[in-house]
Amino acid sequence: MMLMEEIPKKEEDEVVGESLVMKPMRLELLKLIKDAQQKHGLRHNDYQRYRSYCGRRIARLRKALNFVQIEKKKFVKKDVDGESLKVSEKFLLIPLMDAERAWSYGLQLKFEMQSEPRKKYHMIGRLRKAVEHANFLKELGKESCDARSKLEIEAYSALLSGTLYFETSEWEKAVEAYTSARTLYHNLSLTLDEEESRIYKKKVEEIVPNLRFCAYNIGDDSARKDILSMPRAGRELDELIHQTLQSSKLIDIEWKGRKMTIKHEKVRVFFSREQQFKEELSNISSNEEKISAYESLMIDCKDAIQVLKEDLSQDPQFRNRQTTNTGPVSPSHFLYTYLNYIKHTKVIERNIIMINSMKDVIDGKVSQAEGKKPIKPQDLIRMYENILSNLSELPQLAGLEEDSELKTKIESETLFYKGSRCFYIALSFLGAKKWPEAMALFQRSVTYASKAKQLHSSTDEIRKSATDLILSVERKQFVAHANSILDKEKLTESLDSQSLDKTLPLIERLDHYYDDPSLTSGHPNLINFPPEYQSIPCKPLFFDLALDHVTFPSFDSKFGQTGDGSGQKAGWFGGWLGGWGGSKK
Template identity: 30%
Template sequence: MAEPMEVDQKTEPLFVDVLSLINESRMTYGLRNEDYQRYREYCANRVRRLRQILKLSQPNSKKTNVQKPLPAVVTDVRYLQLFIYESERAWAYAMELKQESANSMDTRYHYHLIKRLKRAAQYAQQLLDLCQQQNVDARSILDVKAYTNVLRGYLSFEQQNFQEALNHFIIASYIYEQFAETNSNAEQEALCYSAIDEIAPNIRFCAYKMQISDGQDAESIIKKHRSKEVDDLEAELAKIAQNDKKKNARSMLMLTWRDKEFAVKNESLADAVHKAREARSKLDKMSEMTTGLFDEIISEWAKAEKLCKKALKENKQATAKVASSRSAKVTEDLNQLFTFIEYNLYSTTIQRDLCKARTIEKDGRLQEIIRLYDEILKNAEYIWELPQVKDDISLDGELQTMTLYYKACRCVQVALIYDNMKKTAESLALYQKAQNYVVQAKKGLSDVRSFDKDSILKISEKDLTDLEESIRAGTWKARAAWYLEHGNSSSNADDESNIVDKMSGLDISEGTLIDNLDTYPSIIRKDMLIDFPPKFEPVACKPFYFDLAANFVKYPDQALHDRTKSSSSGGFWGLFGRKQK
């Protein structure tokens, strides 16, 4: 027997991803529709092609029946793929026989099935031995070991050796679990969880046959029935995970935002988020904030946003290929991370615009301030449209209060422009609209009670009170300026004065001052004291019932009255009403 050759340590170790290789082959060549015969034929053709490429094929002769040996030092990963496809061909044949045995009572199918599974396990074991002898990556060796234990577990399961099958399945499940937790690739993570989902029913069935009642789920069974080999694997997996962490100290970053915890497994994405948070913490420590500092933070969050969108795209493609029970959790964590990054990006942009607005306000460039408030409201709408934002009641209430506050601020700035243009009615209408926004914002703030500690943008009761005072001051200033300029009693001034009084809440356009003694007018004109000439008013007359009573009144006789009048004498004595004899 030839002595094994020394392996050159300077050469790059071989790497083979068994899960990706077999999943792509299975889904492409028949197993999407459970066509095991087509997949078996593909594996046979692939083995024949690999033997031709690697020059391991023999001439078609009945006398030649011995395969060519492998080289002492394997430097091509296709030698490893050869054993993988040999094992897959035998496994596919076994599954094809299992389908046929389900509709037949013939025991030969089951006997042949066990032979094919035994052949598949043998090829997998040969692959594992070859990987351990050659310069192969440690992660690849563990991947091959998990694949070997899966096939050996299926063989023991069909042979009804449930204790041995359970041990093999536990080893494979533990390896895939550790791979999924330490892997930053979304597709690899989905493949690992999919492999765990395929093994879990077999673990539960073996536990049922062995009358193990420790738990109904596979995870509890794995934790309580770990073998010694699993403990040995734990050290190897810990070493691999430690080597991966040395590449980037911020991999597997755990974040907690608004009482929700999620992990960042992508190394580059975790690094970008870490840098953005560091820049933000530096800004919070500074007493004076400038737009340049905000621009630096926005650029860091923009980089993280780009990487997160890429991760979401990869996760979508991975879940389209392979779905597992934990795919929804991974997607939810990515969506939560995307919302976290976008919230920080848009909130920092709003803070920068507010800082610009405060700087420009000193120069009196009102139109530029209005444009900035338009951008602020637009960014607030973007935050509202993010995933999982509307499901968070507190965050939704905070955004609504914040939007109402900034709308009121924008109305005040527009009102100042109209006031400068001598359009008092429009200015007062905008002040009134701003006041309505403030009232709604106060109600929203009372519903929210207090902003979350993770909120970057916060509106306090003092902010709303200050804004309300500025609205009140602007209203009276606009009215005073108008009356100083239009103090005359012309017809146009009267019409505008009525409009101003209506906008100010002092409507005395109907009636005069004497009819509105409980209202304080903004100006008193000569023609609004009393109505002159007076208005026509109905005059009280005798009651109606007098006319009805006249029918029942007895008046003195008219003839007697005439005689008395004619018998009266004239002269001096007639003045005193003295009668003559």
């Protein structure tokens, strides 16, 4: 059965005697809801969008099935029953969408209740409603669905029940429900082919972290290591785990010789998780999972910083210190500094893991993942720039301006990371065949690395890394130098190998040089003599020869002269006197 808006044509029922026998319905429930969730918001954890979609979907289903609950502007409740299913198997989707809508509303409230705790009661009510709809769907499916669909509906109902018990801290009931759902999904995956079973196996993996967490809360101490070693299923589970694993509450913390009191719960939870982070990281093998763990920790750190900053914003001493960078630093302000220090250092540690992962790909130790963008030296340059930016922020934190030990430590690290950045910039020039630029940057990289080694404040790790960097630079320097020499030789060979017509005179081959002995002889071939004729454009001339043979029309009629033409020509005075003293004809 597919998720479509149109109502499928009614199946022809088989009539046996006078009784109407329905064909068992197939409802691929998990595939159906997974497709809907991915397309309508849950890919980005947008539960409100998915809830709105479920509401619209129910309205469309009821309208298409002519099963609306509004008659003459009045609400008339209509529940799906066995008779409805005889009309169309599409009726099964109505209670399913009702359950999905209630479940998504409950999880939406779960995100919102972090700022409004009273919404927890509303959330539990919505989850309880989702379980009711799922149980109703299970009752409908008992008589009308095939065996596979019944198992899917039962697993879905058990999963929603487990979610409800998990949120109400009924751990034993939650374990029972989650175990039932996991078993059903696992058995379904065994009966299907590889492609269809993938979605069921993934669902089993999603259930396991919640199941182990419930087992730990019941009192299963062996679940502790399993919880730490398994991949995280989400931020909410991370927070729950670290709240539970911390048996004693953190109230005070000491750093740089100063004792600070922790008042906020989010800050306390973060420090609790930060203490367990090294152990958590040691149980993770792949770099991708380590990066994900760092990202999750940094999100918690940013939340703790924001909570503390909002509290300190009302302190005039804090505002003055932020503006002028002078004056005393209160314990709360120093705790704020400590949180920022942790944030910057964790960003640096995460970037180092990412750099090591990229280096393995560039060096050929690990193959490039399919479908991902190829890794280039420019990617590592950006990572090193981010590290240098975070290192430069550390000495500027309030209360650390006069910390000479921190400054010397940062100085050695800065020199090493600058050398590493120069090395990968040089590699990018090496790839572009810009040998002089690459060699100059390699030399600059060696200078930085040598300075980092010579500093007394450098740690053994920095000294070892600087030594390895110098060795890598020397290898690449030889490559750049050799390629530079080869390019020059190729250029000379190409010039020598150019085929020139040596019979040409010198004036026609001024751009090319070769040793021509005829130039020093008594008959040098300088120019062509006599010069060859060349066509030139002719000068435009006008020869007025046709004018003598042109007959122009007579203009006598226009001047008003008589035809005999007998008139005495008058001179200048005659014409003037005649015109002045003569009479008009």
